[in-house]
Amino acid sequence: MRHQNSSRLERARPAMRGLAAFTGILALVVVAVTVSAVSIAGPRSGTVETTEADALATLRGSAINMEQTSPRMGKEVNTDLRPVRNYPEQPPTIPHKTRGYKINLKVNKCLSCHSRRAVEQSQAPMVSVTHFMDRDGQVLASVTPRRYFCSQCHVPQLDAKPLVANDFVDADTVIQVIRAKGN
Amino acid sequence: MSIIARSMALLGLLSRPSRHYSLAFLTFGGFIAGIIFWGAFNTALEVTNTEAFCISCHEMRNNVYEELRETVHYSNRSGVRATCPDCHVPHEWTDKIARKMAATKEVWGKVFGTISTREKFQDKRLELAMHEWARFKANDSLECRNCHEYVYMDITAQSPRAADHHERLLKNGEKTCIDCHKGIAHELPDMSNVKGWK
Numbered sequence: 001m002r003h004q005n006s007s008r009l010e011r012a013r014p015a016m017r018g019l020a021a022f023t024g025i026l027a028l029v030v031v032a033v034t035v036s037a038v039s040i041a042g043p044r045s046g047t048v049e050t051t052e053a054d055a056l057a058t059l060r061g062s063a064i065n066m067e068q069t070s071p072r073m074g075k076e077v078n079t080d081l082r083p084v085r086n087y088p089e090q091p092p093t094i095p096h097k098t099r100g101y102k103i104n105l106k107v108n109k110c111l112s113c114h115s116r117r118a119v120e121q122s123q124a125p126m127v128s129v130t131h132f133m134d135r136d137g138q139v140l141a142s143v144t145p146r147r148y149f150c151s152q153c154h155v156p157q158l159d160a161k162p163l164v165a166n167d168f169v170d171a172d173t174v175i176q177v178i179r180a181k182g183n
Numbered sequence: 184m185s186i187i188a189r190s191m192a193l194l195g196l197l198s199r200p201s202r203h204y205s206l207a208f209l210t211f212g213g214f215i216a217g218i219i220f221w222g223a224f225n226t227a228l229e230v231t232n233t234e235a236f237c238i239s240c241h242e243m244r245n246n247v248y249e250e251l252r253e254t255v256h257y258s259n260r261s262g263v264r265a266t267c268p269d270c271h272v273p274h275e276w277t278d279k280i281a282r283k284m285a286a287t288k289e290v291w292g293k294v295f296g297t298i299s300t301r302e303k304f305q306d307k308r309l310e311l312a313m314h315e316w317a318r319f320k321a322n323d324s325l326e327c328r329n330c331h332e333y334v335y336m337d338i339t340a341q342s343p344r345a346a347d348h349h350e351r352l353l354k355n356g357e358k359t360c361i362d363c364h365k366g367i368a369h370e371l372p373d374m375s376n377v378k379g380w381k
Contacts, residue, residue: 080343096344100254106373107366112380121379123347 074158082125083157086170091153092125098156103149110150111143228283234266242298243267250369257368270326270368271315278322309372316361324360331360 062068076097083093101109113122131147132139201209230236238244248267251257256265273279291297298304298311319326333353338346352358362379365371374380 078342096342100367102366102371106375107371107380108374109366112363112374118379121352124344 074160077157077159086168094154094156096156098151103151108148108150110154114150115143228279231283232268232272232279234268237267240293242293242304246298246301246304247369254368265330265368269329273322273325274329278325305372312365312372316365319361320359323356327360327364 060068076099077095078097080095082095085092098110103110111127112118113124114127116126118124119126127143127147129139131143132141134140134144135146204212238248251267256270258264272282296303298307304311333349336349338350341349348363352363353360365374365377365380
């Protein structure tokens with residue numbers, strides 16, 4: 001349930017964009033070479049070989065006709081401490097448990113603490129003002145329908161190891177590296 | 184006129200001493216009959232105070248009971264669970280009888296099928312929920328406190344958020360359990376006009 005950073009490359013600064021493009025091309029080349037190597041070798045009946053491409057394509061790790069033991073369920077982070085955001089536009093992750101919280105047409109459990117009127121009692125952070133804006137930037141009296149379903153962007157975190165390695169660094173680090181190289 | 188005459192005759196009969204039965208028979212007989220009546224009454228009362236009785240009607244079984252089964256009050260780490268009467272019927276005798284008398288309205292509802300379908304129930308859900316919230320508010324969430332009382336809470340074992348809220352709002356009696364913990368055992372009605380939920 002790690003926060004998805006799919007859009008971060010598009011949002012990166014120009015300096016980082018070049019780096020990202022280079023990495024992307026490199027990855028494509030690696031994948032293409034591996035796939036062609038596998039197809040030259042030809043399919044082998046009965047055995048499943050785990051190649052680098054397979055490891056990238058699936059997290060399953062075993063043949064499709066094999067029953068896997070489920071991984072242990074992770075513990076939801078419940079510290080109430082705000083974690084750092086990887087980039088300014090990142091929707092903040094939820095630092096508490098949300099079991100049983102309902103968000104539907106009748107009720108929004110999140111807003112019972114995070115709405116403008118509820119924060120005095122709850123002392124929770126108020127829903128950002130961008131969530132009150134319609135698509136024309138007009139601020140409305142309450143959260144707009146397009147921002148109503150909190151868990152579309154905001155997710156609780158698990159105390160679990162990442163399934164795939166992630167070498168993401170934030171823009172400040174990239175700038176530091178570039179400056180260090182320049183000097 | 185004949186009704187009045189008859190009732191006067193009955194009153195005369197009741198006010199006269201017994202002609203055939205001894206004082207001892209009437210005293211002890213009355214005492215034993217009283218025990219039997221009282222025992223039967225309480226047994227019947229307790230039977231209506233079980234979950235099996237509640238969910239013997241489809242209005243409860245295929246409806247709110249199904250909702251309860253997904254919640255922490257039905258299934259949890261330690262295997263302690265709450266049944267319908269644990270939350271919906273007071274445990275003290277006087278309050279229990281008062282609630283049971285109010286519940287005669289539910290017999291009416293059953294006979295006339297007021298909530299005989301899920302759709303009818305959903306239409307009435309806000310009204311019914313408000314009755315329960317008002318009852319909890321009036322008795323300071325007594326049924327919650329039968330298990331969850333502030334003085335027995337280990338605040339240090341709670342999450343910082345929960346500890347803060349309980350110390351700030353529950354300890355001084357500013358709020359009672361139901362003020363914040365609505366919809367913990369069943370789904371909620373449309374909350375758009377409920378205080379604290381906008």
